Amino acid sequence: MGTLDVAEEKAFEIITDIKENLNEIISEEDAKIKIINRFLNECLGWSYQDFRTERKHDNGYSDYILSDNETPLLLIEAKRIGIIDVATAEKDKVKYLKISGSSLKKASQGIHQAASYSTPNGFPIAVLTDGITWIIFKTFVPGENYQLKEAIVFPSLEAVLSDFSEFYDLLSKQQFCKKIYNSLFDQIHNKRLLLSQDLKAPLEKEDIQLSHKSEIAFDLDRVFSSFFSRLTGDEDENLLIECFVETRESRIADFSLEKMTTSILGNITPSEKNVDIELTNLIKSNVEVEVSPSESGQTIFIVGPTGAGKTTFLDRFFKKTLTNPIRKRCVLARVNCLDATGREDTALEWITERLISELEKATYPDASPSWDDLLGLYHGEYLRRSKGVDAQLYDKDKERFKEKFGQYLDSQVEGDREGYLKRVLDDVVKNRKMLPIILVDNIDEFSAEYKQKIFQFTQALRRHTNHCLVIFPVTDKSAWSFSKTDLFGIYKSRSFFLPTPSPREVFRKRIDFLKQKLAEDKFQKKEKKGYFSSKGIKISIDNLDGFAQVLENVFVDHDYTSKTIGELTNYNIRRTLLLSQRVITSSVIKIEDLIKSYLNDEPVTTNFTKFMDALMKGDYDAYKQGDNHEIYPIFQVDSEIRQSPLLNLRILTLLSSIHKNSRSVDEKHLDLQSLIDYFDAIGCSESAVEKALASMLEANLIEPYDVSNRELSVKQKLAISYRGMVHLRLASHNSVFFYQMALTTAIVDEDTSLKINSAYKAQTPFPQKVEAIRSMFLDYLIAEDHQHFSIGVELPQYNCQIELINNLNKFLQSPVDNDLVATLGEEYKEGIVKSGVIAVVDYYDASKGFGFTEVEGIDSRIFIHAEKLQEHGIKSLSDGDGILCDLARGPKGIFIQKIHDIEIDSAKVESVKCQIIRLFPERGYGFVKLDGNARTAFFHVSVFPEDKRDQIQLNQKLDVEITPDKKGTSFQVKKILSVVA
Structure with a gap:
């Protein structure tokens, strides 16, 4: 159904028809067909497929059950006109009448009948x-008899028109699925819940002022703005590709995708030797055929969370990973679903047109087929018509025949677009000996039905073409929902997972890239301007190179900054960079410190408390809501529905607990009704929970299972997002965050608000001021929370709620010894972090004297220096070695502090002969194929002696030691034993 206005116009039209034909509506069936059906379908948006009629119950048959996607939602009991009588004098307006009251006495039998069908079946x-x-x-009111509550009654058709918006909100499919009825009934049943309450913040928005900035500070803002613009890749399209953060998973995906591509190409039978010799040799010598020639197509899922860089990975694969000979033999048809309207009824027509356009551009010189090209596509029809129905015309007048055939071509090309698409694909494979690759990007935002249509359509194309590669980059949630469908199981596919990269590594690679480019760019000179800082230091800014070092100090050397910013933006890199710019240009970080860092190549002096202060305030003297940042006012209550100021945190606490104790994507999500039931048991109203969920869903603190549906509904399942996790952590552990929320959260207690304001303005030492304000704010939070919650349920699932209150109470333990450790955990305390852990060597470069390891449960790489090996009495490490060690934190992150033992499972180490089959010299790694075996193994170039690295070549034969990787799914070269001549 369309808008409310459209529905109201339709209601007026239906009611006009009813009044004109009222004498003909006699029986109950008349009322159903001529009135109720029309209201439900034409006006309220329920399709006839949603209707279930005459369903048997234990005590009778219900007239209507309305459903959404097979989920029963609403029960309707129908009667013939005249049976229902409402005893009220004013019948032209909506009424709120007690069910057991005298006004509905004559309707009580029908109400009881409807309730008897609804209650056992869970209809709300x-x-x-x-x-x-x-x-x-x-039909159900917690803790009370539903008959003692009010019903919403429209006594007449005039009442329906008079209060149509409420009628629509109650019964339209669109609004019913959003459960708007809860708010409407709460307003009637629990008047204490719905109100218009005044909220007052200690510091109102107009009290929060821009911090004073000097002239040089404003100019530096522009410099950083320019630099951050470069970091986003807006000015350099290759930056994203060159700075893709590699992981073990991405390397395996790169190599496997390339093998599949060449394998499928190898199955496209050459016609007379017109396949490029280099490609043929490459396929023949390097790539084993992984699939049978009879059906060599493949469907690939590139799976990863939002922010994992799936699109960038594929861009890099097609531009940089595939060798030129292979790349020239591929025809890429890329479809971006963000350009689609999302209409399911036109989805296949839309993707057909996009694929045709992409294939034509990639295949034909003028981006469309010539006459001769079309003759080639329809050559069979040309021959049949020349020998069959148009044989006489062909023999007499070939030009006239061609003209007529052209008309036939036009009807075929324009009238059967799917058939034409298949012919173009056949042309690519059979005549041009090239591989069509269909890439369907950004499909996550659409419904499951839409995804399945697109998926099945591409599978039909793949099966028709036989030699074809179909690629879907999708989120882990989409992949999970795909895997649960019957359709998915019909077709073979392979999946590769890309984890979300560390923002710290993103910063590191992009800053290094730009520093290199700026050093190379001889034309990047700016007009020199002299400035004087408050300390009389004169500087001139002639390029941005020095400021790259400043950013490196703040966002790379300190891993807590990139971690916090990354989580606040749900690892959206563009928003991460904008938030980082907010921090570095905040007045909290003194401009003199930046200048000194730039001039003297010294680190910017900062710590976590200072970083958080800059993050919260930005350009203002206090946190300001709506200042285009990622900080959500987590303690803010709604002005219309009474809520606990801790409700948001309580919801996030529950979802965080679910997330930590779940393994699969599905298990990490909790359905809406379970959330409501959980809080109902401790005294929180349904409407308050739903209001909080809607607000946090909009703010991306929680995320839906189905990203195509961002509205609350009975079928919705929700999980905590990265942004929700960091807000929960900051709100319950970080003193800077809590203090700024205390100053700026609008609260219902005006007296407390005024006291906090007075304390803020008082001429008292800052530590005492902070302590007093935190204490007053916490007292308010706990007191208000007690009015809405009663944790009297002694069940394990409520332990997390008790822990939340305990954590908040720690804000009274002033001063906080270490804000960083209090917020992020013991692993952020300098000194020993973990003892006796196993670190697996990712790579170790003996010539450079350092390397990196991986430890389960820690998302960043762990540094190891040669001096730690010397202390243990060894000279080097091999890739894949396990190290029993202690981890410690220093100023720049975690490193291996002491080695206890080197764990090598000799039973898993193999000495084998192999041959290099793929080399990425600019990336520093490659792959080998084991002699007489289908296995392949990954290697870093660091396993070769430094003086031999520039001599590494394709097809080079080696004697090596290999070992399974830490997951046991692939192999890694540990050591080069010899290079075979």
Whole structure:
């Protein structure tokens, strides 16, 4: 159904028809067909497929059950006109009448009948109607008899028109699925919940002022703005590709995708030797055929969370990974679903047109086929018509025949677009001996039905073409939902997972890239300007290179900054960079410190408390809501529905607990009804929970299972997002965050608000001021929370709620010894972090004297220096070695502090002969194929002696030691034993 206005116009039209034909509407069936059906379908948006009629129950048959995607939602009991009588004098307006009251006495039998069908089957709302009078009531009210509560009654058709917006909000499919009825009934049943309450913040928005900035500070803002613009890749399209953060998973995906591409190409039978010799040799010598020639197509899922860089990975694969000979033999048809309207009824037509356009551009010189090209596509029809129906015309007048055939071509090309698409694909494979690759990007935002249509359509194309590669980059949630469908199991596919990269590594690679480019760019000179800082230091800014070092100090050397910013933006890199710019240009970080860092190549002096202060304030003297940042006012209550100021945190606490104790994507999500039931048991109203969920869903603190549906509905499942996790952590552990929230959160207690304001303005030492304000704010939070929650349920699932209150109470333990450790955990305390852990060597470069390892449960790489090996009495490490060690934190992150033992499972180490089959010299790694075996193994170039690295070549034969990787799914070269001549 369309908008409310459209529905109201339709209601007026239906009611006009009813009044003109009222004498003909006699029986109950008349009322159903001529009134109720029309209201439900034409006006309220329920399709006839949603109707379930005459369903048997234990005590009778219900007239209507309305469903959404096979989920029953609403029960309606129908009567003939005249049976339902509402005893009220004013019948032209909506009424709120007690179900057991005298006004509904004559309708009580029908109400009881509807309730008896609804309650056992879990319908939250039931309707009794004869088409003229509509009685809508809740069948279950927690802790009370539903008959003692009010029903919403429209006594006449005039009442329906008079208060149509409420009628629509109650019964339209669109609004019912959003559960708007809860707010409407809460307003009637629990008047204490719904109100218009005044909220007052200690510091109102107009009290929060821009911090004073000097002239040089404003100029530096522009410099950093320019630099951050470069970091986003807006000015250099190759930056994203060159700075893709590699992981073990991405390397395996790169190599496997390339093998599949060449394998499928190898199955496209050459016609007379017109396949490029280099490609043929490459396929023949390097790539084993992984699939049978009879069906060599493949479907690939590139799976990863939002922010994992799936699109960038594929851009890099097609531009940089594939060798030129292979790349020239591929025709890439890329479809971006963000350009689609999302209409399911036109989805296949849309993707057909996009694929045709992409294939034509990639295949034909003028981006469209010539006459001769079309003759080639329809050559069979040309021959049949020349020998069959148009044989005489062909023999007499070939030009006239061609003209007529051209008309036939036009009808075929324009009239059968799917058939034309298949012919173009056949042309690519059979005549041009090239590989079509269909890449469907950004499909996550659409419904499951839409995804399945697109998926099945591409599979049909793949099966038709036989030699074809179909690639879907999708989120882990989309992949999970795909895997649960019957359709998915029909077709073979392979999946590769890309984890979300560390923002710290993103910063590191992009800053290094730009520093290199700036050093190379001889034309990047700016007009020199002299400035004087408050300390009389004169500087001139002639390029941005020095400021790259400043950013490196703040966002790379300190891993807590990139971690916090990354989580606040849900690892959206563009927003991460904008938030980083906010921090570095905040007045909290003194401009003199930046200048000194730039001039003297010294680190910017900062710590976590200072970083958080800059993050919260930005350009202002306090946190300001709506200042285009990623900080959400987590303690803010709604102005219309009474809520606990801790409700948001309580919801996030529950979802965080679910997330930590779940393994699969599905298990990490909790359905809406379970959330409501959980909080109902400790005294929180349904409407308050739903209001909080809607607000946090909009703010991306929680995320839906189905990203195509961002509205609350009975089928919705929700999980905590990275942004929600960091807000929970900051709100319950970080003193800077809590203090700024205390100053700026609008609260219902005006007296407390005024006291906090007075304390803020008082001429007292800052530590005492902070302590007093935190204490007053916490007292308010706990007191308000007690009015809404009663944790009297002694069940394990409520332990997390008790822990939340305990954590908040720690804000009274002033001063906080270490804000960084209090917020992020013991692993951020300088000194020993973990003892006796196993670190697996990713790579170790003996010539450079350092390397990196990986430890399960820690998302960043762990540094190891040669001096730690010397202390243990060894000279070097091999890739894949396990190290029993202690980890410690220093100023620049975690490193291996002491080695206890080197764990080598000799039973898993193999000495084998192999041959290099793929080399990425600019990336520093490659792959070998084991002699007489289908296995392959990964290697870093660091396993070769430094003086031999520039001599590494394709097809080079080696004697090596290999070992399974830490997951046991692939192999890694540990050591080069010899290079075979």
